Amino acid sequence: MKPREHFDRELQQLSDSIMLMASRVEEELSIVLAAYERLDPTLASVVSDLDRQVNKMRFEIEERCILLIAKQQPTARDLRLIIASLNMIVDLERMGDQAMNISYNVGHYRADGEVTMQLNLPSMAVLVKNMVREALDAFMKDDVVLAEKVLQSDDAVDQFKNNVFNKMVEYMKSHPDRIESALDMILIARNLERMADHATNIAEDVIFACTGEDVRHGVGKAAREAQEKPN
Amino acid sequence: MKPREHFDRELQQLSDSIMLMASRVEEELSIVLAAYERLDPTLASVVSDLDRQVNKMRFEIEERCILLIAKQQPTARDLRLIIASLNMIVDLERMGDQAMNISYNVGHYRADGEVTMQLNLPSMAVLVKNMVREALDAFMKDDVVLAEKVLQSDDAVDQFKNNVFNKMVEYMKSHPDRIESALDMILIARNLERMADHATNIAEDVIFACTGEDVRHGVGKAAREAQEKPN
Numbered sequence: 001m002k003p004r005e006h007f008d009r010e011l012q013q014l015s016d017s018i019m020l021m022a023s024r025v026e027e028e029l030s031i032v033l034a035a036y037e038r039l040d041p042t043l044a045s046v047v048s049d050l051d052r053q054v055n056k057m058r059f060e061i062e063e064r065c066i067l068l069i070a071k072q073q074p075t076a077r078d079l080r081l082i083i084a085s086l087n088m089i090v091d092l093e094r095m096g097d098q099a100m101n102i103s104y105n106v107g108h109y110r111a112d113g114e115v116t117m118q119l120n121l122p123s124m125a126v127l128v129k130n131m132v133r134e135a136l137d138a139f140m141k142d143d144v145v146l147a148e149k150v151l152q153s154d155d156a157v158d159q160f161k162n163n164v165f166n167k168m169v170e171y172m173k174s175h176p177d178r179i180e181s182a183l184d185m186i187l188i189a190r191n192l193e194r195m196a197d198h199a200t201n202i203a204e205d206v207i208f209a210c211t212g213e214d215v216r217h218g219v220g221k222a223a224r225e226a227q228e229k230p231n
Numbered sequence: 232m233k234p235r236e237h238f239d240r241e242l243q244q245l246s247d248s249i250m251l252m253a254s255r256v257e258e259e260l261s262i263v264l265a266a267y268e269r270l271d272p273t274l275a276s277v278v279s280d281l282d283r284q285v286n287k288m289r290f291e292i293e294e295r296c297i298l299l300i301a302k303q304q305p306t307a308r309d310l311r312l313i314i315a316s317l318n319m320i321v322d323l324e325r326m327g328d329q330a331m332n333i334s335y336n337v338g339h340y341r342a343d344g345e346v347t348m349q350l351n352l353p354s355m356a357v358l359v360k361n362m363v364r365e366a367l368d369a370f371m372k373d374d375v376v377l378a379e380k381v382l383q384s385d386d387a388v389d390q391f392k393n394n395v396f397n398k399m400v401e402y403m404k405s406h407p408d409r410i411e412s413a414l415d416m417i418l419i420a421r422n423l424e425r426m427a428d429h430a431t432n433i434a435e436d437v438i439f440a441c442t443g444e445d446v447r448h449g450v451g452k453a454a455r456e457a458q459e460k461p462n
Contacts, residue, residue, distance in 0.1 A: 066310055073304045079297055086317065169410055176407045179400055183417070190421075 007072050011081070014064060015140065018085060018092075021057040022136050024050055025092050026129065028099035029195070033125045035103060044103040054096040058089045084205050088139065091198040095132065098191045098198075105184050115181040118171060121188060124160040127153060128196045135202040144210045150203035157196040164189035238303050242312070245295060246371065249316060249323075252288040253367045255281050256323050257360065259330035260426070264356045266334060275334040285327040289320045315436050319370065322429040326363065329422045329429075336415050346412040349402060352419060355391040358384060359427045366433040375441045381434035388427040395420035 028050045035043035065082050068074070074082065131153045138147040168182040175182070259281045266274035296313050299305070305313060362384045369378035399413040406413070 062314070066307065066314055069300060070305075070307045070310055074301075076297065076301045079301055083293070083297055083317065086314065087321065090318065090321065169414065172403065172410050173407050176404050179403050179410075183400065186414075 007074070007078070010068055010072070011078065014061070014068065014082070014085060017057065017061050017064065018089060019136070019140070021054060021061065021089060021092055022132075024054045024057070025096050025099070026132060028054070028096055028103075029125065029129050029132065032099050032102050033122060033129070036125070037122055047100055047103040051096045051100045054093060058093040061089050062086060080209055084139075084209050087205055088202055091201045095195045095198045098195045102188050102191045105188055115168075115171065115178055115185060118167060119164055119185055119189075121164070121185065121192070124157065124164075124189065124192050127157055127160065128192050128199070131157070131196050131199040135199040135206070138203055138206045142206070142210050144207055147203040147206040147210075150199055154196050154200045157193055161189045161193040238305070238309070241299055241303070242309070245292070245299065245313070245316060248288065248292050248295065249320060250367070250371070252285060252292065252320060252323055253363075255285050255288070256327045256330070257363060259285070259327055259334075260356065260360050260363065263330050263333050264353060264360070267356070268353055275331075278331055278334040282327045282331045285324060289324040292320050293317060311440055315370075315440050318436055319433055322432045326426045326429045329426045333419050333422045336419055346399075346402065346409055346416060349398060350395055350416055350420075352395070352416065352423070355388065355395075355420065355423050358388055358391065359423050359430070362388070362427050362430040366430040366437070369434055369437045373437070373441050375438055378434040378437040378441075381430055385427050385431045388424055392420045392424040 028047050031043050031047050031050070035041065035047075065086050069079065069082060072078075131150050134146055134153075135150045137143065138150065165186055168186050172179050172182045259278050262274050262278050262281070266272065266278075296317050300310065300313060303309075362381050365377055365384075366381045368374065369381060396417055399417050403410050403413045
């Protein structure tokens with residue numbers, strides 16, 4: 001096998017492991033969603049097991065990237081791809097942490113279906129799940145248009161989060177005895193929003209890698225947040 | 232100049248730019264703290280200017296790292312240092328985002344000194360500021376003992392956050408008219424805790440780079456969170 005073919009095969013294997021890691025994170029999010037809809041707190045331990053795998057995968061992939069760079073001394077273009085992969089696995093790992101944070105709170109929902117009914121968090125979770133899927137697809141296919149779609153979806157997620165916040169503040173005012181449950185909803189919405197932020201980071205990296213246009217500072221997350229309600 | 236000397240000089244320049252970026256982030260945190268203590272919402276725009284610089288620096292340093300790897304084809308050890316630097320600048324940039332999030336809320340404090348008085352958030356902010364400083368020192372000096380101290384401080388920050396949460400929940404129950412202000416305090420404490428998490432990430436990277444011991448999954452953040460109250 002020629003050196004380039006060998007390297008291409010190694011890059012393909014890297015890409016495959018990232019997809020496997022990503023599918024575990026998506027699974028975490030699906031289980032969180034199922035736990036929420038069935039009000040089943042026992043699913044949290046399944047998420048926790050998956051998250052351990054995700055964390056382990058991150059460090060295996062990081063190690064693989066380092067060895068790949070050291071052995072193959074890639075060109076600038078291949079190197080950028082590997083660096084983008086390194087950034088991406090950090091975002092994936094942090095998404096998993098958010099899913100786990102949400103899963104801890106599932107027990108509370110059971111206790112307070114009345115608060116849960118006020119909101120439509122599953123729709124928000126589905127939106128976030130789609131963003132994660134699309135950010136990964138954009139990465140795999142170098143698809144700038146899809147990456148830009150992810151950035152737009154992030155605004156919808158922020159609106160969702162603001163809506164949850166405002167509704168729950170009003171609810172707490174009229175139901176001071178249900179403050180803890182309402183707070184849980186606010187925190188879950190924020191965890192979902194942080195997952196969406198990580199998907200956005202991935203999409204921004206794709207746009208940068210493909211076009212050289214750095215959307216990461218400019219209309220980047222922090223700058224966008226400056227324009228919206230700070231909650 | 233010998234190639235190794237030249238490379239060492241480039242590594243030193245990289246290290247200098249990271250310290251400059253870090254000092255900007257520390258500055259952001261100091262200004263947030265001053266804004267909080269003086270109840271001065273106008274300082275938020277200063278934080279915003281600094282944060283723009285921080286974001287720009289991240290991408291300049293990332294670019295410098297990529298060129299350094301491509302040109303110098305570093306050994307595994309040097310490569311690990313550069314990869315650790317890449318991880319670190321992401322954490323620094325996100326810390327800056329958190330500082331900016333907090334600065335947006337400063338206006339609220341003015342409106343509700345009574346809620347502010349219930350807590351000691353400046354002490355929490357000082358604790359986080361020290362963690363950031365120590366994590367950077369640990370990185371610069373390869374100091375594992377100092378890095379471990381950062382991990383321990385993170386537990387204290389988590390306790391602070393839980394304390395703010397519990398106190399504010401009680402306060403909201405007895406003062407439903409002050410729910411928004413109390414919520415701001417909870418969110419600020421969570422932003423500070425996230426800054427501390429990023430300092431912890433840096434410390435964990437230092438321990439990994441120096442000892443090969445991967446504290447990042449095991450007693451890593453997510454695993455530690457699993458043992459504490461999930462709010």
